[in-house]
Amino acid sequence: MIAGGGQAGFQTAASLRQGGFAGRVVLVGDEPVLPYQRPPLSKVYLSRPGTDGIRLRGAEFFEESEIELLRGECVAGIDRADRSVTTESGTTVGYDHLVLALGSRNRALPVPGADLDGVAGLRTVADADALRAALPSARDVVVIGGGFIGLEFAVAAVDAGAKVTVVEALPRLMSRVVSEPTSEFFAGFHRARGVDLLFGTSVSRIVGEGGAATGVELADGTRIDADLVVAGIGVRPNTELAERAGLSVDDGIVVDETLRTSDPAISAVGDCARFPSPHAGCPVRLESVQNAVDQARHVASRLLTGEDVPYEAVPWFWTDQGAAKLQIAGLVGGHDRRVVRGDRDEGRFTIFCYRGDRLLGAESVGRAVDHMAVRRILTAGAALTPEQASDVDFDLKAYSKSLTSRPR
Structure with missing residues (x-):
């Protein structure tokens, strides 16, 4: 069952x-x-x-x-x-x-006006159908939350021709799951597409007229026009x-x-x-x-x-935000050292995250080969030193393929 x-x-x-x-x-x-x-x-x-x-x-x-x-x-x-x-x-x-x-x-949006027409979340196919129907006529879109879902929807809204503002209570995008350099890259990416990003502030209420949303009011009293408000504040x-x-x-x-x-x-x-x-x-x-x-x-x-084997699979995640694809291998929270391969300006880079000399994981943008290599390394329980990660002549792919999975 x-x-x-x-x-x-x-x-x-x-x-x-x-x-x-x-x-x-x-x-x-x-x-x-x-x-x-x-x-x-x-x-x-x-x-x-x-x-x-x-x-x-x-x-x-x-x-x-x-x-x-x-x-x-x-x-x-x-x-x-x-x-x-x-x-x-x-x-x-x-x-x-x-x-x-x-x-x-989805976490409920805990502000007055959250029940107005034009205020939505995105979790189910029914939610997506409703948003797809609303997008063609949306002029001003406010996305509450700068995580994966909010930013992916922001891309769709921009592509539909809307003016988009993302309101994030924390100081940077995707701050709970990625490092500062990756956050900065995606902030630049979205700004280049015309998205306004507001950090360190929150929505105090949704304002409306005739039962429909017309804007959001921020904690400092600032009002932003919005005929569509999408909340992506976690689950x-x-x-x-x-x-x-x-x-x-x-x-x-x-x-x-x-x-x-x-x-x-x-x-x-x-x-x-x-x-x-x-x-x-x-x-x-x-x-x-x-x-x-x-x-x-x-x-x-x-x-x-009937075998009681511990669950030890390597976690990995991804988000597609328009032309920018982020792939994460491992859990990088709590890292105290970073090594970068590639070029952030070109949108093709990997950030290797370490605690001391132990590789916790890596964030890859436009470098799927690096992502797969790190997954194999973490699965094998093998070492990858910061010096190896920073050495452009070190063949990461070949090294990862030479490894075998650690014994269970």
């Missing part, structure tokens, strides 16, 4: 079948559409709509794989003693093992179901190194799971396709083989 029809839930079901599991597989998803990819929603989907290109699989896959897909349905409760779940419609489904792939939801993990069931929760559903919850008959994967990461050195919750897919495969493998 799998609760959650997003990337993690779908991959769990698919991996079980691909691995030869012959028992019953039930996948419950709260959206009425077939499981789909979320990353394109803030990118190409805004200009090229249609769910065919983003669906993870067609309806025939679920039929042929004998995966019972319950669409537009939520799990309302878990009876751990009886090992069963009850959906909102009243259906009861038993389980030998339950996988919680509950995902996350919250969906943990309420786990809390009601008495499972351990702490900014996510707490799991051990094998992704089991405090109930060994229940696992959690994806955005909703907080797990001990050897790459972070502490429990973390990661919001990425890679993490969702790899954790789903890991749990499926454990259920198929």
Whole structure:
């Protein structure tokens, strides 16, 4: 039984079948559409709509794989003693093992006027459809939040001909996930495309007329015209179901190194799971396709083989912001040393991030080869010294390909 029809839930079901599991597989998803990819929603989907290109699989896959897909349905409760779940419609489904792939939801914009027409978030295909319909007539767009989603949407809004302002409460773009030089590059990139960037300030209210947004007011009283306001201020993990069931929760559903919850008959994967990461050195919750897919495969493998292997996959992330593609390997938070390869002025560079002499990860813009090399190095648990990283004659690709993965 799998609760959650997003990337993690779908991959769990698919991996079980691909691995030869012959028992019953039930996948419950709260959206009425077939499981789909979320990353394109803030990118190409805004200009090229249609769910065919983003669906993870067609309806025939679920039929042929004998995966019972319950669409537009939520799990309302878990009876751990009886090992069963009850959906909102009243259906009861038993389980030998339950996988919680509950995902996350957008943080609500906590200001007056957030309920006006023209104020939106971007999380689901329905959100993307509404924004795509609004973009052609939008003249002034304000994006609240300078993270991946907000900046990807800013690109789409500029391409649609709108004047775009990004309001970021912190001092720089994407500050929670990238280093200062990478933030500075993307700030320059967006400014060159006509985007106004406001840092160190916040929105105090959305102003409107006739029930529709007409602008935003900042904390210092400044007013910015806006007929479309998009909030990208982060997400919250969906943990309420786990809390009601008495499972351990702490900014996510707490799991051990094998992704089991405090109930060994229940696992959690994806955005909703907080797990001990050897790459972070502490429990973390990661919001990425890679993490969702790899954790789903890991749990499926454990259920198929019965082997308790720690989850140690190297985290990686990406964002496409127009012509600028950023790829991140590893977790670079807390680094105290940086080495740069390439040319930031040309938009082709990699920033290697170290704590002391230990490579934590790398941020690559326009250098996919470097990104793949760093992923292989981190997966192998191998060393890459700052001196090697800074030496343009050191063949990073060849070195990474010579490595083998570290023993599990």
